[in-house]
Amino acid sequence: MDDELDNSNYDDDLEDTTDGIDDEDDQVDDPEEDDEDIETSLTFKVSNGRIGGKIDGQEAMIQAISKIMETERSVYPIYSEDYGNDLNELVGKSFDFVETEIERVLEEALEEDERVTGVSVDSIEETDSTSLLVTATVSTIYGELEVTQEVDGPDGDDY
Numbered sequence: 812m813d814d815e816l817d818n819s820n821y822d823d824d825l826e827d828t829t830d831g832i833d834d835e836d837d838q839v840d841d842p843e844e845d846d847e848d849i850e851t852s853l854t855f856k857v858s859n860g861r862i863g864g865k866i867d868g869q870e871a872m873i874q875a876i877s878k879i880m881e882t883e884r885s886v887y888p889i890y891s892e893d894y895g896n897d898l899n900e901l902v903g904k905s906f907d908f909v910e911t912e913i914e915r916v917l918e919e920a921l922e923e924d925e926r927v928t929g930v931s932v933d934s935i936e937e938t939d940s941t942s943l944l945v946t947a948t949v950s951t952i953y954g955e956l957e958v959t960q961e962v963d964g965p966d967g968d969d970y
Contacts, residue, residue, distance in 0.1 A: 852926065852953075869953040872926055876949055879920050880960045896920035898962055909943070910935055917947060926952045933957075 852871040855862045866874065884895035897916050901909045914932040921927045929950035936944040938961065946959045 869951075869956070872951050872953050873956060873958075875924055875926075876921060876956065876958055877960070879924065880917075880958070880962070884920070893923045906937055913943075913945060914947075917945070921949060928952065 853867045854871050856864045856866040882895035883899055884897050885892045918930045921930050931948045934946045938944050943962045949956045949958055
C-alpha cells in the first residue's frame with residue numbers, strides 16, 4: 812500500500828503570488844510608479860543666518876547650490892560624506908592647476924544633488940592671493956542658473 816501522496820501535479824498548479832512585492836520591505840510596488848523619485852525642493856529660506864519662511868523650485872535650488880559651495884565636504888558630522896565640496900584640495904596649488912581642476916571639483920559637489928544635471932565653469936578670477944571668484948552655469952531641472960561664488964582659502968591660505 813502506497814501511503815505517500817504525489818504532489819508533483821499540485822506544485823505545477825501553484826501561482827506565483829509574490830509579483831510586485833518587494834522582499835526588503837514587504838510593500839507592494841506600484842508598477843506605474845517611477846523608480847527614480849526626486850525629492851521635493853520645498854525648504855526653509857535662510858537669510859543672514861535666520862529662517863524666514865519657505866521656498867521652493869528655482870529659489871530653493873539657488874540656496875542649495877550656495878550652501879554646497881560654502882560647505883567643506885566631510886567636515887561637519889551633520890551632513891553625509893557626499894555633501895559639500897572639496898575646494899580645499901586646491902588650496903596652495905598654482906592658479907593654472909586650479910583652473911583645470913575646479914570644474915571637476917564643482918561637478919562632483921553639485922551633481923550629488925539629483926536636481927543638478929550639469930555644471931560648466933564660465934570664469935575664474937583671482938581676487939587676491941587667498942580668494943577666487945568663480946562664475947559657473949549650473950543646469951538643473953528648473954533651468955540654467957548662473958552662479959557667482961567667492962571661494963576663500965581656509966585660514967588665509969593662498970590659492
